[in-house]
Structure formats: structure tokens, C-alpha cells
Amino acid sequence: MSTETIIERCEALHEDLYFTAAREWKDAAPGRHVIGHLPIYVPRELIHAAGMLPLGIYGGGDNMEVIQGDAYYQSYICRIPRSTMELALSGRLDFVEGMLFPSICDVIRNLSGVWKLTQPDVYVRYVDLPQNYKSEVGGSFYVEEMREVLAGLEGISGRKVTNDDLLNSIRVYNYNRDLVRKLYQSRVEKPWNIPVTEVYLLMRAGMVLPVEEHNEMLESYLVAASETERPQRDNTRVILNGLFCEQPPLGLIKSIELSGCYVVDDDFILINRWLRENVDDSGDALTNLSEAFLEYSVRTSATYEPERELKGQHLLESIKNSGAEGVIFSAPSFCDPALLEQPMLVDILDDHNIPNIQFKYAENTGQMQPIREQAGSFADSIKLWS
Amino acid sequence: MSDSKKKAQVDLSKDVQKDQSQILQKEMIRGNFDKLARADQNPDDKVVYTFVPGNLNELVHCFDVVGNYPEVNALQSAMQKKTGAYVMEAERSGQDEDVCTYVKADLGMMRRGNIGPSGQKVAEPDLLLLSYTGCFTFMKWFELLRHEYKCETTMLHVPYQGDGEITKHMRDYVVKQLKEETIPALERVSGVKFDIDRLRENLRESAKAEEDLVKVLETAKLRPSPIDSYFGAIYYVGPMFSAFRGTPEATAYYKTLWAEVEDRVKRGLGPVTPEGEMGEERYRLVVEGPPNYTSMRDFWKMFYDEGAVVVASTYTKVGGNYEFGFRHDPDNPLETLADYCFNCYTNYNLPQRTDMLEHYMDEYQADGLLINSIKSCNSFSAGQLLMMREIEKRTGKPAAFVETDLVDPRYFSASNVKNRLESYFQMIDQKRQAA
């Protein structure tokens, strides 16, 4: 299969706000259930082990008109909760029986309550991810949180989830993590061969497809990409940072690339790359998931950095590993987590003389020209001065 | 001069006891700023910064350190109209216009020499006690301060009541963090060994003060209400929400306050406003959300000029909620600190918050609900429109929505707010007539 065919499929999945693929999966056999989750991370292994499909919900994008959702949110709150509400109120999520809201920020936290009040038939769970990274403290808490989520899922399916089910799911997701890492690594090696829009669409596809199908898709893409040689341009290698929740329109991502940048790292759809290493697939599964969370979680603005000296180090490391020449901070308007983190990261980059720029977007930003121009001048200035 | 104004002057001049609680509070606040200023000169005095929701004052006091509350500095500076400049200063140094203005007011104050609302220098922190309760922004706020001050920081993660309950594993998690993170950090910074009996003693003091505060707030069930439970109660909760809970001074303050309010109850008086005693009570309101501090006097005036009194508010529960029976319990010292944190208002889920508003509407016989939605504050604001509609549906009473900011004067439009309130009061009148 060619990269074009695969990406066409991803594009269709991305545009489909009725989540037809997930609906079809559910209808294909009796007793199947779909569980939605918001950014930034939930242990999808739990949902998978319960025989259910995790469905990543990342707002309505720029193709959906938000009519009813606006009645729920003031103008000074980011867009993702209102478009997510629109998805629900317009019946697009009527096949989703459970929703998990991870602890990324107060907007998504409160959205869990909005869901409880407006969707009384749906299982709603706020997933409090630990901000304490000691095994016996944050770890034990997280194991209990996962146990409660599992009990909720078992309540829907009427089936007990065993440790073996969980270990099996860990294996399937470990393979997914391997493939995602490989994809990102291949892009670092040959960014001209693996454009950012394609990586993005592949990551998004992982939000709506069963993981097994996503694994096949990634395998095929990696093979196809390795067999294709696209023309190499004199682009600047950059990292995108701040796009972990509300998603930019695809056009914006394309614009950055078209402006002369090769994106060599990003924080899109972080759930796919949240655990930097694989989870142990023997022994007690919940303990393993918890330990992996404590040890291998990516650092992002939704998490606390206990060591002052380590603040921003993940970004410096990523710059080193990917050979990036600059960082583009791109955050959703009104996003406290991304926007409050940014000045600290900018300071750290400035201390290391790493060029960076900042701009804001919304999922329905329509004007790409200014962003393209800003990114273009950024890329040019790096080429000129470095 | 109207009769009611004359009466107010007469009553105020007689009301010596009222002044007493205010004087006590002023002295307490001044005393703490003096300590913070002294600490700036004396490195042996250790300073701990922390937040109002989830503040562990009883514990902090076991270590002979001085507490500083950046949120309190921000709101007091706002009342002195200083925060406009602070916010701009923070924006000039890289903070985005969209983010919480409390954070920016604090960062701006720091950049301008950290001169607190008392006009004295506030000492730099030796420890940032990041009690992460009910608000995500707290975490970034203290990371930003740590970035500037390069000081020790300790995080206490308080789980959210996502399912509207406190489970054993939530409590165990907080207690373990207290034992393994918070207490060792306080010991390290202060050089004082933790003494659980001292903590118990402080908790005992807290419980006494909490008892009196609840009595004060519950008088608003009476007609007329002797207090305003928003504009007035913001002052009443001051000592409880900041550096004083658990001290004998706070206990004395609440005892005095209760005596004053009890006296007003006996005399059948309404609330005291900045312009004297309020006239006839015409509207009884429940308010959700923080106030605007930059134009607080003007904002309050829009209410009392119309005879509107706030009989219950959620903001006055943000630093702890005692009205449903919780009291700090000296017999379970660490567990009670955990339970206190869980019960700070913004740590409740939206259904709990809505139920609480409904309860207020009924118990305090309110005519309506007013939401003051704060541009800065996702923790409070996200979901408020739904809460408003739910309350209208459940109670059949009218609700209104105004938008302002805590400390950024650019987001307080007096004419818009006044128009909105006037039409709201008319709406209540119409509802009454229709009934």
C-alpha cells in the first residue's frame, strides 16, 4: 500500500465527525462498547482489556459549526470543550457509553461534571493522574484509580477483566508504542520523507481505530515510506510545542511545513507517546502500568516537574536528539497550561540561544497566511544567522 | 438625607462592637506583613508561600515560619488599584494576555520589588508549599515563582472529587504526601522538628473558630439578613482563609465577630455597607463565583442601592467549607487536613457545586442566583452557564450572569454590570408579581 492510500484513509477518518469507523466496529458484534476519552493521557490498556474500543475525542476541528456548544462556554474559554459538547449535543457521540476525562486542566476537569449533568446515561469518570511520582505514594494512588476505572468498565460490559487480559493489552500497546517511536525516529532521520501532516494524521487515526488496525496501518506506512524517496529541501528543522490538547486545523500544520520548516518533533496526540518506554508485560499489570507512568511519562505542561533543574530539559533533549534548530510555540488561545508553561520554556531556550517564536491558534482558526509568514520568516532567519 | 441614611449613621456610631472585629482583623493582617518585612531583613525567619484553597495553616504554624498568601496580596493590591500596573508588567515580561490575572498580579508585584499591599517589602520564599487543591493554575503559578526565586518547592496533590465523594485511597494519598513530602520539607526549611501535639492544639483552635464562622454565615437565613454573605463575608472569611486559622487570634476574632452579628440579629438589623446600614431588604440573592476586587466598592453599591443582599455565596467556601459539618479534628490530625483540602469549593465537581447552589436557594429563601463569571478563572468559570440553567430549572427562580475579572481592571465595565443587574432586579420583580 502506498503512503498516499494510507494517508487518504487517515484523512477520511480525521474528517469524519460521526466516527463511522468506531460505530462500525461497535456494530460488528454484539456486546461491544466504545469508551471516549479526552486529551491528554488515559491508560487505554484498561479499555482494551475490557474488550472495548477507546475513542480519543479531540474536539470538532475546523469543519464543524458550533451552535449549541457556545451556550455552554463563555468567550474566554478555549474552544475544545464547546466543540466537544457540540459533538455530544448533535448526537455524534450517541454510541459512546463511557467517557474518561483525564486531569489535564480545569476546563476538561469541569467538562466531566458537565457530562455528568447533561449525559446521565453515560458512564463518566474523571481520571486523576498522580502528580507525585513515588511508587508508594503516587503509584499506589494511581493503581487504585485504575482499579476504580476498571470497575466502572466492568459495570458496562458485565465482564470481569483479568490480569492476563491486561497483560495482553499491554503487549498490544507496547507494539503500538514501538511503531510510533519508529515513525518519529524515521522522521528525525528523513523529515522530507515523512511530512508533519502525515505523522499528524497517522496519530489521529490511532484515536479512532482499534489498536490492532492502527498497528497494521503504521507498519504499512513505515514500509511504504522507506521505499519512497521524496525530494529534500533546504528547510529548517523545528519542534512544535504546546499543541497537546485543542488541535490546530490541519491547514495550520501544513502551513508551517510549507513555510520552509521540517517539523522533527511535536507534542500532538501525546497519548500515543506518553510512555517513553514499554510497560513490563509480566506480573501485576496495574502495578506495571503505574510504574511505567511514574518512570516514563513525557514531561508536559499538564504535569508538575518536581525537580527545578529538570524543568525544560525534555525540550532541550528533544532538540538535541532531533537536530532541531528552533522551536515554534503554538498554543490554543485561553489555554492556561500551555501559556503559563511557555515563558519558562522560552527563558530556558533563550539561555541556550535556541531561536523560538510563539503564536496562538484555535481549532477553527481560518487565517493561515499570518502564521505561514511568521513561520517562514522564522525559518529564514535561522538559515540566515545560524 | 434620607431617613434610612440617618438611621444608618446613628446605628453605626453606636455599633462599637462591629468596629472591634474589624480592628482585630486589621491588626492581624498588619502583624503578618510586619513579620514578612522583618523576614526580609532576617534570614533566620523562614517564609512559606502557599495558596488559600488547601492551605495547611495549622501545620505550617508548627514550624515557626511566616506564611505568605500571594492570592491575598493580589486581591488586597487590587482593592488599592495597583494590580492594573502589575498585570501589564507581567505581560510585558512574557505572560500571555489570556492567562489567570492572579498569577500576573503576583508576578508583576514581584518584578516591581515585591512591595505588598501594606507598603512593606514581602520577603522572598524559603519554601513554596504548592497545595494543589481545586485549581490547575496553582501548579504553574508556583513553578513560575520557583523559576524566579530558585527556592525549594513541595507539591501536595489533592485529588479532585470527580465522583462527588472522598474515597479511602484519596485520603491515604494525601496523608502519605503530608508524611513523606510536606512535613519533611517544612522541617528541612525551618529546622524545627514536627510536633504532632502542637498540630492537634492548632486544630482545636481552628474548630472553635469554624464553629463561630458557621454561626455567623447561617444568620443570613433570617429576614432581614444581618450580614451580606458575599461582599461582607469576604472580610469575615479573611482570617480563616489566610495566615491565621488555628491561632488563638483567629479564635478571638471569630468570637468577637459572632458577638457583633448576634447583637445585630437581636436588634433585627440588616447588613452594614460601606455607606452605613443597608436600607430595606428587597432582594435576597445567592452568588456564585469570586468578586471583582478592582472596583469592589462600586460593585457592592450596585447591590445595596437596590436593597439587594447576598444571603449565600460559594466564593466564601473556596478556602474551606464548614457549613455541612466538617470541622478540623485534633484526634485525626493528618486525615483532617486531607479532608479539609477535599472540601474546598473548587475541589467539588460540578454536580456538587450545583446541588450546593440549589441548597442555598432553598435554605436561604433566595429570590435568585447571580453568577459573577471571572474571565481569569477556568476553575470557577468553566461550566457556570450550565449551572445557571440547572438552578433556573430546579428552582424556577431567575438567574443572571455577569462577567468581570478578579484583579484586572480592564475587565470591569461598570455600566454593563449595572445595566445587567438593574434588568435582573426588574426580572425578579416581574416574577414576584406573576406569582
Ligand code: SF4
Ligand atoms: S486547550 Fe488548554 S485550557 Fe483548553 S481544555 Fe485543553 S488544556 Fe485545558
Ligand code: SF4
Ligand atoms: S485560575 Fe482561579 S482559582 Fe486558579 S489561581 Fe487563578 S483565580 Fe485562583
